[in-house]
Amino acid sequence: MLQGPTGWSPLSGTMLTARNMTTNEIFLDNTLTDVEFDLICGTYVCHTGFGDQTAMRSWFPSVATFEGSGEDYGRWNRQREDSFFRRLDEINNINREASSCGPVNTKKWRDLMRGTKELRRLRDDIEKWSDSFI
Numbered sequence: 001m002l003q004g005p006t007g008w009s010p011l012s013g014t015m016l017t018a019r020n021m022t023t024n025e026i027f028l029d030n031t032l033t034d035v036e037f038d039l040i041c042g043t044y045v046c047h048t049g050f051g052d053q054t055a056m057r058s059w060f061p062s063v064a065t066f067e068g069s070g071e072d073y074g075r076w077n078r079q080r081e082d083s084f085f086r087r088l089d090e091i092n093n094i095n096r097e098a099s100s101c102g103p104v105n106t107k108k109w110r111d112l113m114r115g116t117k118e119l120r121r122l123r124d125d126i127e128k129w130s131d132s133f134i
Contacts, residue, residue: 037063044103057103059091060084061113065106070115070123 018027032040042059056062066072073080090101104112114120 034063042103046103055105057105058109059103060087061104061109062106065109066113069110069113070120071113072123 014031016029016031019025020027038058040060041062043062044057045054046057047053048055061069071080071083093101
């Protein structure tokens with residue numbers, strides 16, 4: 001947000017605003033692109049060894065995998081913070097096993113982000129109730 005927006009867009013969801021609650025000052029910038037999100041998550045395109053076939057691997061789950069998953073609570077919370085630092089510890093641990101600490105494929109991230117059945121059901125119910133309320 002320090003550089004400001006690269007341009008103005010009338011499309012909803014393409015601009016990010018934040019308000020300083022103390023000064024009431026409003027900051028405006030572009031939202032991140034999919035490529036920028038992939039860079040932040042440490043995404044790689046890897047050859048699978050089957051012809052030209054490739055697979056996506058990343059150090060952290062992609063936005064597409066995380067949003068709507070059982071671990072998406074709609075905001076950053078203590079559990080997400082703890083999970084983030086556990087993952088950093090796995091990556092940085094000098095005595096690690098290669099299979100558990102490297103970039104993970106999309107299917108594995110989807111499995112890891114599933115969450116409990118109860119949480120998924122609760123999130124779906126809240127979404128349904130919110131839609132009917134609006």
